[in-house]
Amino acid sequence: MDLRRTMLFMPGNNPGMLQNGGVFGADAIILDLEDAVAPQEKDAARLLVAQSLKTVDYGTSEKVVRINPLDTFARIDIPAIVPCCPDAILVPKVESSEDIQEVARLVAVAEKPGQAQVKLIALLETPRGIAEAYRIAKADKRVVALAFGAEDYTASLGAKRTKEGTEIFTARTIVVNSAAAVGIQSIDTPFTDVNDIEGLVADTQLAKQLGFKGKLSINPRQIDDIHKVFNPTVQDINWAERIIKAIRKAEAEGAGVASLDGKMVDAPIVARAELILYLARLLGLAEEA
Amino acid sequence: MNQLTNAIGRDLPESIEGYGKVRPFAGAFATLPDMPRQAPKVKRALPSEQKLVEDIETVFKQIPIKDGMTLSFHHHLRNGDGVVNLVLAVAAKLGIKNLTVALSSVFPVHAPLVEHVKNGVVVGLDTNYMSGPVAQAVSHGLFPRPVVMRTHGGRARAIECGQLKIDVAFIAAPAADDYGNVNGVEGPAACGSLGYAIPDAQYADHVVAVTDHLMPYPLSPISIPQTRVDYVVKVECIGDPKGIVSGTTKITRDPVGLKIAETTAKVIKAAGLIKDDFSFQTGAGGASLAAAYYVRQMMEEAGVTGSFALGGITGYMVEMLEAGLFRKLIDVQGFDLDAVRSIASNPKHLEVSADFYASPFNMGAAVNKLDVVVLGATEIDTDFNVNVVTGSDGVVMGGSGGHSDAAAGAKMTIIVANLLRGRLPIIKGQVLTATTPGETIDVLVTERGVAVNPNRTDLYEKFKAAGLPLKTVEELKILAEKMAGVPESITTGEKIVAVVEYRDGTVIDVVRQSK
Numbered sequence: 045m046d047l048r049r050t051m052l053f054m055p056g057n058n059p060g061m062l063q064n065g066g067v068f069g070a071d072a073i074i075l076d077l078e079d080a081v082a083p084q085e086k087d088a089a090r091l092l093v094a095q096s097l098k099t100v101d102y103g104t105s106e107k108v109v110r111i112n113p114l115d116t117f118a119r120i121d122i123p124a125i126v127p128c129c130p131d132a133i134l135v136p137k138v139e140s141s142e143d144i145q146e147v148a149r150l151v152a153v154a155e156k157p158g159q160a161q162v163k164l165i166a167l168l169e170t171p172r173g174i175a176e177a178y179r180i181a182k183a184d185k186r187v188v189a190l191a192f193g194a195e196d197y198t199a200s201l202g203a204k205r206t207k208e209g210t211e212i213f214t215a216r217t218i219v220v221n222s223a224a225a226v227g228i229q230s231i232d233t234p235f236t237d238v239n240d241i242e243g244l245v246a247d248t249q250l251a252k253q254l255g256f257k258g259k260l261s262i263n264p265r266q267i268d269d270i271h272k273v274f275n276p277t278v279q280d281i282n283w284a285e286r287i288i289k290a291i292r293k294a295e296a297e298g299a300g301v302a303s304l305d306g307k308m309v310d311a312p313i314v315a316r317a318e319l320i321l322y323l324a325r326l327l328g329l330a331e332e333a
Numbered sequence: 334m335n336q337l338t339n340a341i342g343r344d345l346p347e348s349i350e351g352y353g354k355v356r357p358f359a360g361a362f363a364t365l366p367d368m369p370r371q372a373p374k375v376k377r378a379l380p381s382e383q384k385l386v387e388d389i390e391t392v393f394k395q396i397p398i399k400d401g402m403t404l405s406f407h408h409h410l411r412n413g414d415g416v417v418n419l420v421l422a423v424a425a426k427l428g429i430k431n432l433t434v435a436l437s438s439v440f441p442v443h444a445p446l447v448e449h450v451k452n453g454v455v456v457g458l459d460t461n462y463m464s465g466p467v468a469q470a471v472s473h474g475l476f477p478r479p480v481v482m483r484t485h486g487g488r489a490r491a492i493e494c495g496q497l498k499i500d501v502a503f504i505a506a507p508a509a510d511d512y513g514n515v516n517g518v519e520g521p522a523a524c525g526s527l528g529y530a531i532p533d534a535q536y537a538d539h540v541v542a543v544t545d546h547l548m549p550y551p552l553s554p555i556s557i558p559q560t561r562v563d564y565v566v567k568v569e570c571i572g573d574p575k576g577i578v579s580g581t582t583k584i585t586r587d588p589v590g591l592k593i594a595e596t597t598a599k600v601i602k603a604a605g606l607i608k609d610d611f612s613f614q615t616g617a618g619g620a621s622l623a624a625a626y627y628v629r630q631m632m633e634e635a636g637v638t639g640s641f642a643l644g645g646i647t648g649y650m651v652e653m654l655e656a657g658l659f660r661k662l663i664d665v666q667g668f669d670l671d672a673v674r675s676i677a678s679n680p681k682h683l684e685v686s687a688d689f690y691a692s693p694f695n696m697g698a699a700v701n702k703l704d705v706v707v708l709g710a711t712e713i714d715t716d717f718n719v720n721v722v723t724g725s726d727g728v729v730m731g732g733s734g735g736h737s738d739a740a741a742g743a744k745m746t747i748i749v750a751n752l753l754r755g756r757l758p759i760i761k762g763q764v765l766t767a768t769t770p771g772e773t774i775d776v777l778v779t780e781r782g783v784a785v786n787p788n789r790t791d792l793y794e795k796f797k798a799a800g801l802p803l804k805t806v807e808e809l810k811i812l813a814e815k816m817a818g819v820p821e822s823i824t825t826g827e828k829i830v831a832v833v834e835y836r837d838g839t840v841i842d843v844v845r846q847s848k
Contacts, residue, residue, distance in 0.1 A: 063753070063816070064589050067780040100816070264588035268595075328800065 046106060047071045047326060048189060048229055048258040049274040050267050051134075053110070055080035056089035066102035068264040069271075074108045077121055078136050086117055090124050097128035108165065110134040114143060119150065126154035132163035134191065139172045141183035148184040161186065165231070169193030170200050174215045177222035190223045191260060192216060194233035207243050209250070220255040232256040238263040248273040276320045281330050284317035341718055341770055343842050351457075351478030352832050358841040361741050361773050366694040371495035374538050376563070384565045385511045389423045389543070392564050396539050398424070401431045402500040403459075405537060407530035408438035409505065409666060410522060413576025416505040416543050418445050419568060425454045433457030435497055437488060437529045437687075438734065441465030442576060450475050459497060461485050462732030471830055472728040474846040480831040482722065482844075485529065485665070486691025486698060486738035487836040492532040494694060496838055502537035504530050504562075505571045509544035510552040513562025517667075518554065518677035520546025522572040525646070525667025525676045527556040531686030534561045545571045554677075556684060582647040582669045584623050589780045593620040593749050596801070597707055597778045598627030603799035604745055604792055606704050607631045611639040613659075614700075614739050615707040617647050617668045620749040624707045625649055632658050643690070643699055644706075644735060646682075651675040654682065663699050665690040665735075691738035693836045700735075700742025707747045708736055711754075712764040715806050717771030717786050719748060720764035722833060725757050727823040727847045729831065733768050737836050740773040745792070752779040757820050758813030760806060765823055767842040768833060777806060784809055824848060 052070035054061045056077045065073045075096060081089040093109060109130045111121035118135075125133070135147050144166055151162050164186040168174055174197065181190055194212045195205065203211040216232065223230035232251035235244045248259055248270050259270050276284070286304060291314055294302030302309040324330035335347045339357035348354050356364070378384070386392055398404070404424075406417050417436060422445070424432060430453045434446065437460065444466040449455040458480040463471065471480050483491060491497035504527075508519035517527040522545065534540050534557045541564045542557070585591065597620070601607060613628065615621045626649070632639065639659040642650045646664040648671030654662050655675075662682045667673050676682045691698050700706075711731065712720040719740075724730040740746040750759050760777075775792060777784040782804035785793045796803055804812070826846035835841040 061588075064780060067589065067592055265591060 046188070047323075048106070048231055050258060050261050050270045051108065051191070051231060052261045052264060052267060053080065053234075056093045057081050057085045059092060062092060062096040063100055065096075066100065066105050068267050070105050070261065070264070070267050071258065072106035072108050072132075073102060074110050074134055074260075076110045077117070077125075078110050078112050086112070090121060094124055094128045097125070097130055106131045108132045108134050110136060110167070113137045114146060118147065122147070122150045123154045126151050126162055127156050127159070129159055130162060131160075132165055132188065134165045134167055136167045136193075137169055137173070137196070138166040138180055139170055140176050141179040144180055144183040144187060148186050151186070163188045165189045165191055167191045167193050168219060169196040171197065174218050177218050178225055181222045181228055182226045187228060189229035189231050189257075190219050191231040192219045192233045193260075195236070207237070207240075207247070209247065216251070216254055216256070224255060229257040230255065232259040234260040234262045235266065236262060238265060241269055244269055245273060275327055276324045276329060280320050281324045284320040284324075285330075287313060287317035288321065339839070339841065341716065341767055341841065343767060345840055345843060349479055349829055349832060349843070352481065356839045358770070358835050358839040361770055361835075364837045364839050366494065368494050370493050371498070371536055373536050383511070384513050384563065386564050386566055389420055389566055389568070390427070392541050392566055393423055393427055393429075395564070396501060398429060398501060400429055403433040403435055403457075403498060405435040405499040405502045405533045406437070407505065407527065407533065408436060408440070408462075409517060409524040409527055409529060410572040410577050411438075411524075412440040412442045413522070413573040414440065414442055414505060415570055415572045416503055417443055419543070420503050421446065421449050421454065425449055425452065430454060431456045433459060435459040435499060437461050437485070438732070439463035439465070439467045440576075443467050447475060459483070459488075460732065461488055462734045464730055468729040472723075472844070472847040474826075474828055474830050476830065479829050479843070482732050482831050482833045484691065484733040484737045484834075484836040485687050485735040486693055486700070487733075487834055487838065489532045489686065489688035489692040490694045490836065491838060492536045493688060493692065494838075499533055499537035501539040501541060502530070502533035503541050503543055504534060504557060506542040506544040506557075507571070508546045508548050508552060509542045509565055510548050510550040511565055512550050513540075513542055513559040513565050514550070514552040514555045515542050515544070515557040515562065516552060516554050517556055518673060519548065520544070521570075521574055522546070522577055523673050524577050525673040526664045526684045528665030528685055528690060529687045530557060532688055539563050541566060543568055543571055545569060578667065578673060579669045582617050582622060582649060584626050584649070585619050587619070589751055590620040591623055592780050593751070593778055594623030595627050596783060597624040597747055597749055598631055599799070599801060600747060600776055600778060600783060600796065601628060601705050601745070602631050603796050603801055605795065606745065607635050607637055609637055609639075611637060612641050612643065612702055612704045613639060614642065614644040614703055614705070614743070616709055617645055618709065621707050621709060622647060622649060624749065625653070629653055629658060641702075643703060644739065646672040646676075648672060651682070654679070663690070691735055691742070691836070693738070693741070698738070698742065700739050703739060703743035705745050705747065706739040706743040707749055708740060710748045710750045710759065712759055712761050713748055713750065713774070713777060713806075714761045714764045714771070715810060717774040717777070717806065718764050718767045719769040719771075719774060720766045721768045722766040722831075723844060725754070725820075725823075727765055727825055729844060733833075737769040737773070740769045741836065745775050746773055747776045747778055748774055749778050752781050752809060752813045753817050756817050758810065758817050760810040760813060766833060766844055770835070770841065777809070779809060781812055782809055
């Protein structure tokens with residue numbers, strides 16, 4: 045499973061940012077051809093992003109490109125970007141399974157022979173996209189995550205965007221559930237006030253609690269704080285280790301069920317403990333078993 | 334001419350015309366003092382005598398200032414300074430020639446100096462830092478004699494030990510009384526500490542306070558005392574406050590600078606230095622000041638009270654003092670209005686002289702008590718030698734200031750720099766102008782990794798245990814060159830336009846005329 049605790053947007057027309065995108069430690073960087081780039085600069089940004097993919101070392105960060113929507117420049121973006129081997133394409137304003145299938149078809153045509161298959165992440169940012177979330181999630185095997193964009197979504201709803209996020213609660217849970225239903229990841233909307241660290245942490249904690257696996261980010265300064273929230277805590281790791289120990293002991297003793305602190309340890313609890321330990325090892329927070 | 338090679342492998346002539354015999358740099362602590370202290374002329378003032386004179390021209394006539402003298406100035410008014418230009422205009426008017434200007438730092442505002450050199454009024458310059466038109470003119474060979482570039486501590490040493498003999502010190506005085514007491518905390522040109530002017534006042538044959546804010550006797554607080562001041566001159570304006578101090582010094586928002594700063598704080602923590610009695614110095618610009626932000630967070634998390642912060646003082650350091658994170662500030666120079674306010678009102682904010690701050694030849698400067706200093710670089714080489722004198726075009730654009738002093742004194746010296754500046758890698762096989770020797774640099778922090786000086790294996794082990802992104806300086810160099818290519822080396826002319834002295838007065842490098 046790929047870690048996508050943070051997916052950091054980089055304007056596709058800013059050479060300085062594109063050059064340094066790999067230094068901030070984000071799990072994924074999104075080279076943006078859409079909202080960050082003015083219409084008259086789309087051509088230049090497309091060239092710049094293509095060259096960056098080919099030449100800049102982004103280290104361990106997953107390379108994602110946000111293309112333009114199908115009704116604008118997606119058909120020009122895809123053949124220009126896909127052969128430069130991004131890890132994934134972030135498709136904006138997805139509203140139906142047909143949108144994803146069309147992008148998947150265009151990507152397949154653009155891929156070079158032997159190239160690693162380019163993944164898709166669907167960005168849901170309209171009421172219709174939210175309503176179709178489950179069908180979008182299972183529209184194509186390339187889709188590895190659903191991401192949620194709250195700004196456009198609330199604008200369409202005619203609801204005021206607040207820091208508490210009551211107005212997006214339903215959409216968030218739909219995105220999380222639709223993704224989980226087909227076994228893919230869900231990525232939360234960005235927190236847009238870059239100077240409010242406390243607000244960012246609270247919003248990320250809520251996202252994690254709802255079941256999101258990561259968060260979009262619009263500023264490198266947000267990366268560490270988001271990671272801290274999504275990383276398993278020492279208490280999580282200790283708990284998970286005790287669960288696994290209890291289940292091993294029960295297995296060794298031939299007992300059908302294990303218990304810890306008077307509570308039964310069943311399969312879903314073991315699965316959650318295993319996931320925590322997997323993440324902890326991946327992040328160097330726990331020793332190899 | 335016979336050649337010497339100094340301890341960092343720089344070839345130097347045995348003697349340089351207009352400078353004299355070269356004492357080659359032998360190692361950061363290898364050259365010992367072998368001279369008594371300089372003694373200025375003993376003078377007296379009779380009870381009936383007045384010190385207030387009506388203008389600078391009168392001072393010139395009364396001293397009298399003659400051809401060939403050395404006039405000194407401090408740089409606390411930075412790019413707002415009006416006194417250097419005022420005094421040199423009088424010298425030009427009176428037809429005085431062949432002066433040497435000993436100005437602790439030269440700024441763009443000092444551009445009229447170029448004309449005074451062309452006219453023969455000024456022939457020599459002795460400074461610790463320069464930027465702007467004068468620096469460019471120096472690089473292009475304007476001065477008939479090589480400019481002497483010192484460190485802040487080295488200038489204090491040279492004055493005390495008699496290598497920089499000052500005939501007349503003109504002290505820009507934000508506030509003064511008519512008997513020569515001076516401070517920097519009052520008046521329209523308030524600048525805070527007057528630390529760099531103190532050695533000049535102590536050792537010059539004649540001392541002139543130039544003020545636009547005359548206060549009733551006795552002035553307090555007193556930074557420079559009446560006992561060393563011969564004349565007081567009231568002028569209309571000693572400087573433009575806009576160029577003297579900034580409103581508040583802001584922390585950079587550049588994400589790469591912040592990344593470097595954050596890594597720097599992690600380096601300090603990994604070295605085990607975030608603990609009670611921690612002492613710290615950092616610059617006012619870019620990643621350096623941002624490092625203070627992250628260090629502060631770590632100090633707060635650990636509940637640590639530091640001993641002192643040193644150097645050029647910014648509002649951010651004042652905030653840390655007021656929040657109880659440091660017990661004292663030791664201030665040789667203030668950078669913003671908060672620093673001025675604090676030094677004027679807080680007894681825990683100490684004003685110190687340049688020699689107390691950084692001189693290598695006294696019984697212990699403040700830099701010796703530093704745990705950590707965070708410094709910048711225009712270039713660094715694979716031997717960790719740092720250039721802060723010349724830019725990527727080979728033209729003078731700075732100077733050591735306190736760089737070499739703090740690097741020599743601190744237990745751990747960290748250089749922060751973007752691996753690529755614009756399109757240029759900052760790590761070179763050999764820096765164009767060596768300013769601070771690699772033996773005094775311990776760690777290089779870039780956005781793409783941390784390099785430890787191989788002579789600090791102790792730090793390397795600690796950083797490795799802390800999981801810091803360690804690379805060798807050679808690996809970082811290759812990484813940068815992979816992205817940006819190998820820059821063409823800069824070719825210079827033969828003429829030596831500046832001699833770069835290390836803090837102990839030995840020659841660490843020279844600057845040659847740019848093409």
